[in-house]
Amino acid sequence: MALFTYETKKDTRSGFGAGMEYLSVNNPKVVALCADLIGSLKLEAFIKNSPERFFQTGIAEANMIGLAAGLSIGGYVPFATTFANFGTGRVYDQIRQSVAYSGKNVKIACSHAGLTLGEDGATHQILEDIGLMKMLPGMVVINPCDYNQTKAATIAAAAFDGPVYLRFGRPVVPVFTPENQVFEIGKALHLIEGSDVSIFATGHLVWEAIIAAEILLEKGIHAEVINIHTIKPLDTKAIHDSVAKTGCLVSAEEHQINGGLGDSIAQYLALNMPTPQEFVGVNDSFGESGKPADLMEKYGLNAQSIVDKAMKVIARKKA
Amino acid sequence: MQTTELQKVASQVRRDILRQVHGCQSGHPGGSLGCTDLLVELYFNSMNLKSDATGKVEFHMDGLNEDVFFLSNGHISPLLYSVLARRGYFPVAELASFRKLNTRLQGHPTPHEHLEGIRIASGSLGQGLSVAIGVAQAKKLNGDPSTVYCLMGDGEQNEGQVWEAAMYAPHHNVNNLIAFIDENGQQIDGPTEKVMNNLDLEAKYKAFGWQVLRVDGNDMAALTAIIQKAKSLFMNNKPVMVIMKTEMGAGVDFMMHSHKWHGVAPNDEQLDAALGQLEETLGDY
Numbered sequence: 001m002a003l004f005t006y007e008t009k010k011d012t013r014s015g016f017g018a019g020m021e022y023l024s025v026n027n028p029k030v031v032a033l034c035a036d037l038i039g040s041l042k043l044e045a046f047i048k049n050s051p052e053r054f055f056q057t058g059i060a061e062a063n064m065i066g067l068a069a070g071l072s073i074g075g076y077v078p079f080a081t082t083f084a085n086f087g088t089g090r091v092y093d094q095i096r097q098s099v100a101y102s103g104k105n106v107k108i109a110c111s112h113a114g115l116t117l118g119e120d121g122a123t124h125q126i127l128e129d130i131g132l133m134k135m136l137p138g139m140v141v142i143n144p145c146d147y148n149q150t151k152a153a154t155i156a157a158a159a160f161d162g163p164v165y166l167r168f169g170r171p172v173v174p175v176f177t178p179e180n181q182v183f184e185i186g187k188a189l190h191l192i193e194g195s196d197v198s199i200f201a202t203g204h205l206v207w208e209a210i211i212a213a214e215i216l217l218e219k220g221i222h223a224e225v226i227n228i229h230t231i232k233p234l235d236t237k238a239i240h241d242s243v244a245k246t247g248c249l250v251s252a253e254e255h256q257i258n259g260g261l262g263d264s265i266a267q268y269l270a271l272n273m274p275t276p277q278e279f280v281g282v283n284d285s286f287g288e289s290g291k292p293a294d295l296m297e298k299y300g301l302n303a304q305s306i307v308d309k310a311m312k313v314i315a316r317k318k319a
Numbered sequence: 320m321q322t323t324e325l326q327k328v329a330s331q332v333r334r335d336i337l338r339q340v341h342g343c344q345s346g347h348p349g350g351s352l353g354c355t356d357l358l359v360e361l362y363f364n365s366m367n368l369k370s371d372a373t374g375k376v377e378f379h380m381d382g383l384n385e386d387v388f389f390l391s392n393g394h395i396s397p398l399l400y401s402v403l404a405r406r407g408y409f410p411v412a413e414l415a416s417f418r419k420l421n422t423r424l425q426g427h428p429t430p431h432e433h434l435e436g437i438r439i440a441s442g443s444l445g446q447g448l449s450v451a452i453g454v455a456q457a458k459k460l461n462g463d464p465s466t467v468y469c470l471m472g473d474g475e476q477n478e479g480q481v482w483e484a485a486m487y488a489p490h491h492n493v494n495n496l497i498a499f500i501d502e503n504g505q506q507i508d509g510p511t512e513k514v515m516n517n518l519d520l521e522a523k524y525k526a527f528g529w530q531v532l533r534v535d536g537n538d539m540a541a542l543t544a545i546i547q548k549a550k551s552l553f554m555n556n557k558p559v560m561v562i563m564k565t566e567m568g569a570g571v572d573f574m575m576h577s578h579k580w581h582g583v584a585p586n587d588e589q590l591d592a593a594l595g596q597l598e599e600t601l602g603d604y
């Protein structure tokens with residue numbers, strides 16, 4: 001039984017490109033920086049529309065973060081863009097001192113996050129970026145699930161006053177959220193109502209969670225699926241209300257279990273409502289080369305894995 | 320301001336530096352004393368700063384239509400704090416809180432505590448030049464003709480990010496930026512030539528496309544002249560780097576010619592001896 005349908009598949013990075021294209025026309029304060037990856041970040045339209053507001057930094061990400069901090073001082077809203085590995089871990093201290101501690105209105109917008117980067121392998125497949133960014137005081141962390149949501153998140157990030165980490169990916173994935181949606185930072189989205197188990201998913205795993213709910217429904221299990229597109233600030237009310245109803249949960253993300261979405265949820269629940277939880281994520285391991293779908297299967301980041309964890313956590317709840 | 324007046328301000332600022340560092344028995348007096356003349360020259364003479372109708376300076380984070388300065392080697396914070404306070408950004412009395420709990424005058428400068436005059440955090444080295452370039456490019460987008468200044472240390476030149484920024488600014492024709500390197504020849508583990516030899520910084524920056532000048536950083540009149548000269552070079556469409564030879568600990572004889580006072584506070588007798596060499600020109604806080 002299909003609970004959600006889609007007509008096309010697109011990459012979330014193209015959603016970012018579309019958001020930047022919109023901002024090139026509609027927000028004259030937005031500027032973009034890129035470290036030699038214009039095509040990968042889908043910035044062509046932004047550059048065509050507003051070449052004077054684009055800064056090519058070359059393969060020099062540390063400098064890019066400092067430049068972005070400086071541009072924000074001068075009243076602009078800079079989007080510093082590259083692959084997620086080079087835009088977070090490589091330049092952690094620059095983000096920490098010049099952006100987060102300095103309270104600068106800088107958007108760090110990164111593509112190719114996670115395993116689905118594919119064949120390039122573990123050097124590029126960062127699985128620690130959400131953790132790194134969410135640990136920084138004041139940093140907002142957003143991981144949208146499809147093309148339309150990434151476009152909306154990009155526009156919302158520009159309107160928000162403060163540092164934001166916006167994370168998206170490389171492969172095409174189903175486009176199932178509404179076109180021209182309004183993106184509310186920090187507001188979780190209920191996709192499927194259910195009473196037996198809550199599935200909190202982010203990014204590419206949201207679609208997998210929907211498929212998992214369909215499989216579970218065939219087994220007579222009613223799973224609730226919630227899209228946590230904002231990992232920080234976390235919508236704790238949505239989590240609380242859902243778990244109060246279902247009594248158990250699965251978190252799902254294309255990220256290390258250590259430091260990811262599931263860990264944020266667990267921390268909240270441990271203090272407020274201790275609840276059986278299972279984690280779908282990478283378990284303290286690096287990735288490797290391969291096709292995205294094969295990697296997601298090998299590392300247990302697909303719908304079947306969510307189903308298995310859901311069955312397990314429901315059994316723990318009843319025990 | 321005349322050179323002699325600037326020198327009087329510098330004498331007071333040096334007293335402030337020593338008294339701040341003595342007050343918390345912590346901080347970096349050596350480099351602060353060495354760069355005092357440059358910061359006094361900039362803030363009391365060359366920089367065009369926003370002020371109200373009475374002439375009192377006003378702080379605006381965006382620095383629009385005024386000259387702005389970025390301190391990349393943030394450990395010489397007692398110097399920056401003294402100059403900002405003496406210039407009127409915040410009360411001079413606040414210098415007494417340097418590095419103490421709940422202060423806005425953190426060990427290294429930060430806008431996190433909303434201290435007027437500070438636009439970026441620095442301390443982790445190598446980041447300030449990138450920020451200054453970003454501000455310079457924002458000024459160009461804003462049609463703002465004013466100048467961006469930046470100061471780095473010579474030990475700081477070890478940091479890779481400095482050279483990323485060095486490559487970027489000439490490539491993008493950032494011709495509203497004057498950066499300074501405090502060439503005092505010392506870093507924590509000893510002389511720069513022993514720890515990590517910078518060799519010929521002038522040749523290095525020239526090869527990256529900068530216009531490079533040299534000055535004696537403890538000669539007030541020479542500093543005034545070199546800043547004017549640097550501005551005249553903007554017409555060539557490239558940024559300017561001024562390599563500034565300074566003496567660490569300048570103004571206090573027993574603190575000079577050594578890196579011993581990089582990060583060491585004077586005790587009571589040492590403070591008295593040092594203050595005895597520096598005229599109190601504007602009144603101690």
